[in-house]
Amino acid sequence: MTDRQIAWLVSRDLLHPSLILPLAHFSNKKGITLINPQAVNLDAYKQKLEKAIKSYERRLNLVIWRALSQEERDKFKEDGPVQYMEHKEALLEALENLGWPISYEDVILLEDEILAALTYIQQASDLQEAVKKEIEKNAELHISKNKKVQIGRAFFFFPRY
Missing domain, CATH: 1.10.287 (Helix Hairpins)
Known part of the structure; x- marks a missing residue:
């Protein structure tokens, strides 16, 4: 999953990062990068x-x-x-x-x-x-x-x- 796709999911509240993304990098542009999505x-x-x-x-x-x-x-x-x-x-x-x-x-x-x-x-x-x-x-x-x-x-x- 690309940074752009993840950012899109977050910006539309389709992804609730506090609940399902323990291994993620958050940017100040409302972007999230999954470091290891298989670990979730x-x-x-x-x-x-x-x-x-x-x-x-x-x-x-x-x-x-x-x-x-x-x-x-x-x-x-x-x-x-x-x-x-x-x-x-x-x-x-x-x-x-x-x-x-x-x-x-x-x-x-x-x-x-x-x-x-x-x-x-x-x-x-x-x-x-x-x-x-x-x-x-x-x-x-x-x-x-x-x-x-x-x-x-x-x-x-x-x-x-």
Whole structure:
């Protein structure tokens, strides 16, 4: 990944350097240079995010479920908490009808945290893909620099400059 690509990711808040870049050089021009992108364990980072998402979703579902009246719960025809993200509009309407027994801001805060974590997972996946492409590109360049061409019985080496 080039300095320019990394700077672009950072300038558009597509990369959160404090969370995933332990081996980086920061410049005063909002640029970041990865010193060793393979040393960043993005898979572990994504697993932690997925665990946090599950925890936040469980918490959000449970908090909302407990705030609903039995009459509102019966509308969903489920024994336990329903998935907030799947029934968002109906759940928000039910909470509004009940006079917001839990704060709207608290609900939105948890939802925003879940969405932010999903965004970070996508960014980590994008970064992994970019690093993979860069490695493949460098490998192809290395192979093509040392390519052998056979003409008759003689081999010629054509280095690429």
